[in-house]
Amino acid sequence: MQVDIKSLSIKPLRNTFDQVARFTGSEKSASRYLEATIGVQPEINFHYQPLWSKNRSIYDKDNTVIVMNDWYRLLDPRQYYYGAWTIARSKQQDAAERNFSFVEKRNMLASLPTDLREKIISVFVPIRHMEYAANLNNTYMSAYGYGVSITQAASMCAMDRLGIAQYITRIGLMLDGNSGDALKTSKAAWQNNPAWQPIRQLTENMLTTQDWFELFVAQNLVLDGLMYPLMYQSFSDLTSVSGQTSFAMMTEFMSEWFDEHVRWVDSVIKVAAAESDSNNVQIGKWIQKWLPQILQALQPLAQEALGEAAQAGLDAAVAQLSARTTKSGIN
Amino acid sequence: MEQAKKMNMKEKYNAMTGDLAWDFSYKTEAEIFPLSDFEGIKIEDWSKWQDPFRLTMDAYWKYQGEKERKLYAVIDAFGQNNAHLGVTDARYINALKIFLTAVTPLEYGAHRGFAMTGRAFPGVGAQVASQMQSIDELRHAQTQLHTISQYNKYFDGLHDPFHMFDRVWYLSVPKSYFEDALSAGPFEFITAISFSFEYVLTNLLFMPFMSGAAYNGDMATVNFGFSAQSDESRHMTLGLEVIKFMLEQHPDNLPIIQRWIDKYFWRGYRLLGIVGMMMDYMLPKRVMSWKEGWEMYFEQNGKMLFDDLARYGITMPKFWEQSVEEKEHLTHQLWLTFYSYGHAAAFHTWIPDDSELDWLSEKYPNTFDKYYRPRLVYLREQEKLGKRFYNPSLPQLCQTCQIPMVYTDPKNPTKRVYRETIYNGDRFHFCSDACKEIFEHEPEKMSQAWLPPHQIFQGNCGGATIPDVLKHYHFTENDGGEFLHSRDNANWNLWKGLTPDEEAA
Ligand SMILES: [Fe+2]
Numbered sequence: 001m002q003v004d005i006k007s008l009s010i011k012p013l014r015n016t017f018d019q020v021a022r023f024t025g026s027e028k029s030a031s032r033y034l035e036a037t038i039g040v041q042p043e044i045n046f047h048y049q050p051l052w053s054k055n056r057s058i059y060d061k062d063n064t065v066i067v068m069n070d071w072y073r074l075l076d077p078r079q080y081y082y083g084a085w086t087i088a089r090s091k092q093q094d095a096a097e098r099n100f101s102f103v104e105k106r107n108m109l110a111s112l113p114t115d116l117r118e119k120i121i122s123v124f125v126p127i128r129h130m131e132y133a134a135n136l137n138n139t140y141m142s143a144y145g146y147g148v149s150i151t152q153a154a155s156m157c158a159m160d161r162l163g164i165a166q167y168i169t170r171i172g173l174m175l176d177g178n179s180g181d182a183l184k185t186s187k188a189a190w191q192n193n194p195a196w197q198p199i200r201q202l203t204e205n206m207l208t209t210q211d212w213f214e215l216f217v218a219q220n221l222v223l224d225g226l227m228y229p230l231m232y233q234s235f236s237d238l239t240s241v242s243g244q245t246s247f248a249m250m251t252e253f254m255s256e257w258f259d260e261h262v263r264w265v266d267s268v269i270k271v272a273a274a275e276s277d278s279n280n281v282q283i284g285k286w287i288q289k290w291l292p293q294i295l296q297a298l299q300p301l302a303q304e305a306l307g308e309a310a311q312a313g314l315d316a317a318v319a320q321l322s323a324r325t326t327k328s329g330i331n
Numbered sequence: 332m333e334q335a336k337k338m339n340m341k342e343k344y345n346a347m348t349g350d351l352a353w354d355f356s357y358k359t360e361a362e363i364f365p366l367s368d369f370e371g372i373k374i375e376d377w378s379k380w381q382d383p384f385r386l387t388m389d390a391y392w393k394y395q396g397e398k399e400r401k402l403y404a405v406i407d408a409f410g411q412n413n414a415h416l417g418v419t420d421a422r423y424i425n426a427l428k429i430f431l432t433a434v435t436p437l438e439y440g441a442h443r444g445f446a447m448t449g450r451a452f453p454g455v456g457a458q459v460a461s462q463m464q465s466i467d468e469l470r471h472a473q474t475q476l477h478t479i480s481q482y483n484k485y486f487d488g489l490h491d492p493f494h495m496f497d498r499v500w501y502l503s504v505p506k507s508y509f510e511d512a513l514s515a516g517p518f519e520f521i522t523a524i525s526f527s528f529e530y531v532l533t534n535l536l537f538m539p540f541m542s543g544a545a546y547n548g549d550m551a552t553v554n555f556g557f558s559a560q561s562d563e564s565r566h567m568t569l570g571l572e573v574i575k576f577m578l579e580q581h582p583d584n585l586p587i588i589q590r591w592i593d594k595y596f597w598r599g600y601r602l603l604g605i606v607g608m609m610m611d612y613m614l615p616k617r618v619m620s621w622k623e624g625w626e627m628y629f630e631q632n633g634k635m636l637f638d639d640l641a642r643y644g645i646t647m648p649k650f651w652e653q654s655v656e657e658k659e660h661l662t663h664q665l666w667l668t669f670y671s672y673g674h675a676a677a678f679h680t681w682i683p684d685d686s687e688l689d690w691l692s693e694k695y696p697n698t699f700d701k702y703y704r705p706r707l708v709y710l711r712e713q714e715k716l717g718k719r720f721y722n723p724s725l726p727q728l729c730q731t732c733q734i735p736m737v738y739t740d741p742k743n744p745t746k747r748v749y750r751e752t753i754y755n756g757d758r759f760h761f762c763s764d765a766c767k768e769i770f771e772h773e774p775e776k777m778s779q780a781w782l783p784p785h786q787i788f789q790g791n792c793g794g795a796t797i798p799d800v801l802k803h804y805h806f807t808e809n810d811g812g813e814f815l816h817s818r819d820n821a822n823w824n825l826w827k828g829l830t831p832d833e834e835a836a
């Protein structure tokens with residue numbers, strides 16, 4: 001019975017790649033996430049000094065002042081490699097598609113009170129520009145960060161932000177019957193309305209921030225940590241008081257996405273801060289630098305969006321964020 | 332509600348991309364996009380960028396998610412069915428070893444390089460196109476890893492690809508090629524990778540590996556190759572669009588771009604020599620010869636492409652004639668080199684059997700019997716006598732392409748080409764006029780190259796002896812050397828219930 005002997009003898013020589021076994025300390029077979037991630041980025045023996053930097057290598061740990069003994073420890077709790085990420089997003093976009101066509105079919109936006117429609121155009125739709133900046137910021141982290149664990153997640157986050165900017169654009173187009181007028185009005189508000197200027201200024205400042213980990217803290221932890229609760233919780237609640245569900249439906253993707261985003265961001269912060277006191281102190285300093293500025297810049301906007309509920313909305317957002325940073329172990 | 336004029340598709344796509352940007356007023360454009368002009372490329376109007384696909388993220392997710400579901404269903408089935416036993420014979424796996432250690436890291440490099448351009452270009456259209464390609468290239472690296480993971484469980488040489496990529500002597504050929512582009516500015520990078528590589532040469536990378544996989548029963552590799560094809564067609568289109576856009580923006584861009592095309596054509600061609608060797612020597616079932624591939628994909632298709640660009644003033648890449656003159660010698664010289672250094676490689680080498688030698692004679696009527704067949708036959712006889720030939724020395728590498736200096740002058744095929752130049756008091760060596768000229772144009776950059784033999788001699792690679800260096804590479808005693816004596820071969824025969832005689836038949 002040669003066949004049996006054959007199948008008996010077909011034993012694997014090893015169960016995973018060596019770089020993964022070194023990382024986990026185990027010879028056992030490893031997840032797709034780990035095989036797609038661990039050790040993939042080149043680390044040494046670079047050939048040429050980049051023309052775009054006098055003192056940095058193509059991949060360089062010194063692109064941030066945060067220090068990690070092993071950058072691959074900044075794992076993604078969602079375990080997203082490209083396939084897992086894109087399959088998850090394709091399901092979410094399916095749901096978003098259903099929501100949009102539900103709203104469209106029932107012509108739900110026609111029943112929106114005029115003042116609410118105008119409010120959505122002037123205080124919500126401009127966020128598409130901030131999401132575009134978030135796309136560039138995460139692309140920066142993906143380009144100049146270190147180790148695939150964090151850079152691939154930043155890359156996916158960048159694409160997520162482009163997707164969100166496009167969903168917001170679509171809401172804008174639905175509000176004006178595809179004429180583009182709402183987008184024009186909202187862009188003019190972003191560009192000139194005094195309520196938007198402080199946050200636009202901060203957004204432009206962020207786009208020139210050099211340390212990619214600082215940018216991670218400023219954008220993904222602090223700014224998102226305040227803006228998302230403000231818009232997708234407080235403002236969303238306000239739009240639904242008069243029995244309107246269209247806004248909440250059209251932004252379901254974003255609020256779900258944010259819950260997931262928080263899991264990733266908090267886990268990165270937690271692991272980086274736990275690595276050393278100096279990391280912890282540095283992350284704390286960055287939070288102290290960005291949080292008051294962002295909070296102040298959001299004041300006039302919260303006022304326009306929430307009216308007398310503005311302070312309560314901001315307080316709730318700050319409370320959420322500080323609960324998160326405390327949980328992540330930031331002193 | 333008043334019915335306003337509706338936007339057309341193009342306007343709508345612009346609302347989804349270009350219109351997301353705004354006029355900066357708190358920072359300058361130069362502060363936000365500091366890498367956009369140091370290379371001398373002049374862009375007058377980024378809004379002229381036309382995206383040929385108009386792909387929004389929701390459509391991207393839908394389409395790519397569908398492809399990933401199918402792809403991973405096949406990978407799962409592959410693992411469950413011991414499908415690695417379905418390939419023609421264990422020699423084939425060596426093509427995968429080259430792919431995983433030399434190509435997959437380049438996919439990763441492309442991922443990071445396009446992230447850099449996706450942040451560096453001031454135009455939203457170019458940013459989005461770069462970013463989508465960036466994440467696609469991550470996909471390619473990862474689907475390749477997940478597919479080849481199954482082979483790694485049963486065959487040698489695949490176990491530590493990225494550690495090897497950073498260190499191994501012959502892998503400095505792909506590594507230095509890609510780092511040349513990554514260490515340049517965003518316009519040079521995109522010209523190098525999107526145009527010279529993806530558009531002009533990619534068929535010569537993917538056709539041999541993917542058709543080679545199909546011919547040799549490796550349906551898993553066919554699976555990821557096929558699945559990547561629609562990404563690649565987007566990337567190729569981007570490559571052409573980028574070039575046209577830059578050329579249309581300003582006449583001063585032409586000479587800069589032409590020089591980049593020349594450089595990366597040549598470096599890419601030198602890199603592809605390894606693929607050519609795979610086509611002619613490593614596939615148990617041949618698809619086509621290197622010479623046929625070069626004729627079809629470069630001399631015919633490539634030429635048509637450059638004819639198309641003639642109206643912009645672009646000409647065929649400099650030294651392309653040289654690549655044609657070499658086509659009947661290239662792969663034989665490379666295989667003989669790797670055969671001689673087989674003890675220091677992470678894949679196996681061997682002498683083709685008689686029918687394979689006949690195939691080579693037929694495909695290379697002007698050169699094979701005259702120059703190469705007698706050497707291969709001699710080496711085979713030596714091996715039978717127990718004197719398998721290995722070269723114990725370290726090869727001298729070309730300073731630019733980093734391939735050992737083994738290529739001969741096609742006009743005088745027994746004479747090796749040696750070119751040299753002096754820079755800052757040091758003498759640098761080159762395999763060709765093209766490699767010398769690339770160096771001379773950028774001597775400061777090209778002189779920095781991390782040349783493995785030099786590094787070994789300087790004591791930076793684990794020690795002074797070959798075993799020290801191989802240990803530093805994480806090579807095991809099973810990774811390299813003669814295929815006939817390999818563990819892969821022994822296991823294969825065991826799994827297939829073959830005696831060595833049956834296997835040879
Ligand atoms: Fe690719």
Ligand SMILES: [Fe+2]
Pocket residue numbers: 468529562563566
């Ligand atoms: Fe590609």
Ligand SMILES: [Zn+2]
Pocket residue numbers: 601729730731732733734761762763766
């Ligand atoms: Zn050369």
